[in-house]
Amino acid sequence: MEPGGTRNALSQLRRGVLEYCVLALLRDGERYGFEIVRTLSDVDGMVTSEGTLYPLLSRLRREDLVTTTWRESESGPPRRYYSLTDAGRKSILEFTDDWARFREAVDSLLHREGTG
Amino acid sequence: MISVDTERLVDEYMQRLASAARVLPKERQAELLSEIRFHVADALRASDAVDEVDVRNILERIGTPEEIVAAAVEGQPVPGAVQTHFDSLEVAAVLVLGLGGFFFPVIGWLVGVVMVWISGAWSTRDKLIGTAAPFALAFLVPLLFILGGAATGGDSNLGPTEMLFIAAGGSGLFGGVAGALFLAARLSVTTRAEHKRRNVLKIALGVALGGIAFVLVAGLGVVVLRGPGAQAHAYNVARVPVTTAQYHSLKVGEVTLAQVVADFGEPLITCSSSGCEGSGGVSNGQLPSGLLAHAAPVGQQCIYYNHEDAESVYRLCFDNAGGKLFTKSSS
Numbered sequence: 001m002e003p004g005g006t007r008n009a010l011s012q013l014r015r016g017v018l019e020y021c022v023l024a025l026l027r028d029g030e031r032y033g034f035e036i037v038r039t040l041s042d043v044d045g046m047v048t049s050e051g052t053l054y055p056l057l058s059r060l061r062r063e064d065l066v067t068t069t070w071r072e073s074e075s076g077p078p079r080r081y082y083s084l085t086d087a088g089r090k091s092i093l094e095f096t097d098d099w100a101r102f103r104e105a106v107d108s109l110l111h112r113e114g115t116g
Numbered sequence: 117m118i119s120v121d122t123e124r125l126v127d128e129y130m131q132r133l134a135s136a137a138r139v140l141p142k143e144r145q146a147e148l149l150s151e152i153r154f155h156v157a158d159a160l161r162a163s164d165a166v167d168e169v170d171v172r173n174i175l176e177r178i179g180t181p182e183e184i185v186a187a188a189v190e191g192q193p194v195p196g197a198v199q200t201h202f203d204s205l206e207v208a209a210v211l212v213l214g215l216g217g218f219f220f221p222v223i224g225w226l227v228g229v230v231m232v233w234i235s236g237a238w239s240t241r242d243k244l245i246g247t248a249a250p251f252a253l254a255f256l257v258p259l260l261f262i263l264g265g266a267a268t269g270g271d272s273n274l275g276p277t278e279m280l281f282i283a284a285g286g287s288g289l290f291g292g293v294a295g296a297l298f299l300a301a302r303l304s305v306t307t308r309a310e311h312k313r314r315n316v317l318k319i320a321l322g323v324a325l326g327g328i329a330f331v332l333v334a335g336l337g338v339v340v341l342r343g344p345g346a347q348a349h350a351y352n353v354a355r356v357p358v359t360t361a362q363y364h365s366l367k368v369g370e371v372t373l374a375q376v377v378a379d380f381g382e383p384l385i386t387c388s389s390s391g392c393e394g395s396g397g398v399s400n401g402q403l404p405s406g407l408l409a410h411a412a413p414v415g416q417q418c419i420y421y422n423h424e425d426a427e428s429v430y431r432l433c434f435d436n437a438g439g440k441l442f443t444k445s446s447s
Contacts, residue, residue: 032154033151033154033155034154034155034158034159034162037155038159038162041177048179049177049178049179049180049183049184049187050155050177050178050179051152051155051178051179051181051183051184051187052179052183052184052187054147054148054151054152054155054184054188055148055184055185055187055188055190056187057151058144058147058148058151058188076157076158076161077154077157079154080150080151080154
């Protein structure tokens with residue numbers, strides 16, 4: 001395998017699952033951009049540049065998986081709050097199942113004992 | 117408190133982001149800029165002490181404007197990518213737009229215009245430019261004539277009407293070609309990456325489509341312009357230029373229209389008092405050398421022949437009552 005192959009595979013994986021992580025953060029209710037971005041960014045290795053999450057949020061909004069509303073925050077100025085749409089909720093439920101199966105499949109291959 | 121220096125850092129960052137974001141659609145530029153601005157404000161508020169190092173760290177965590185915009189561009193059509201797609205229709209449209217006018221003035225070009233606007237491969241801006249090219253030229257060409265006339269000391273033997281005529285015809289034809297070339301260029305710019313074989317097939321099909329459009333327009337043109345069955349009007353009679361000697365042999369008051377036509381063949385243009393009608397590729401009263409035919413005096417019919425030098429024409433007017441040659445002139 002070429003050098004850096006593992007890192008490349010991980011970055012591809014991360015890119016693929018990032019939008020579901022965003023949707024998952026919104027399952028319990030609406031959040032504003034900074035909250036979402038900081039939560040993800042505090043999880044080790046999830047986000048390298050915080051700013052790149054805003055285009056992702058914008059795309060989710062255009063794909064009708066999340067909606068946004070401007071609202072007064074407890075502290076500070078009004079903010080754009082993101083919340084799940086029905087389609088977004090359906091999408092994250094499906095992905096949760098798919099991901100569990102995928103993870104088990106990969107795990108079973110990675111940790112297979114002996115080589116029959 | 118945010119010092120002037122840290123404020124300047126944020127401002128500079130936002131300006132870089134704004135200029136990098138110009139590739140995005142307007143409303144998404146505004147959305148991205150506002151979100152990042154709020155993010156910076158929230159991050160500053162969340163940070164305990166705000167000095168220059170804090171601000172630099174915050175901006176570094178956000179990432180460079182370029183990578184943020186790159187993330188926004190990813191997965192969305194890149195500017196100009198709307199045109200990646202081209203098909204036989206586009207090839208045919210370019211051909212008909214560029215060459216249609218040569219075969220069927222105005223109508224051929226119009227069909228090309230319709231095909232261009234049907235196609236989804238060009239942006240509205242490109243379509244406008246491609247369509248407007250003849251009109252733009254129509255302003256330029258007379259200007260060139262005037263400048264050219266001034267340069268040669270005003271020695272031009274073309275009157276303003278003739279110039280207008282040539283300008284309209286020329287700009288119609290070459291404007292069509294220019295518009296077609298422009299649209300073709302807008303296609304090829306974005307299709308380099310596409311598979312060559314598929315493109316060849318598309319072009320072949322497009323040429324065929326263009327050919328079919330030509331034939332259809334041709335049929336329509338014949339029916340509309342000349343009326344059904346007008347083909348028998350002997351438009352393809354060979355037109356032999358009339359020599360000076362032949363011209364002088366024509367006696368006023370003696371020779372008849374029928375005799376002249378029998379001797380010299382179908383005239384270039386036939387004019388009654390109400391207007392002129394051309395033949396053999398000459399139309400609308402315009403003679404090959406750029407001279408104009410004029411309506412005949414009341415009660416007369418005038419015909420035009422080329423002189424053998426192809427520079428001047430003979431005008432022969434016949435009295436409708438007696439049918440005899442009434443006046444003859446050369447110009």
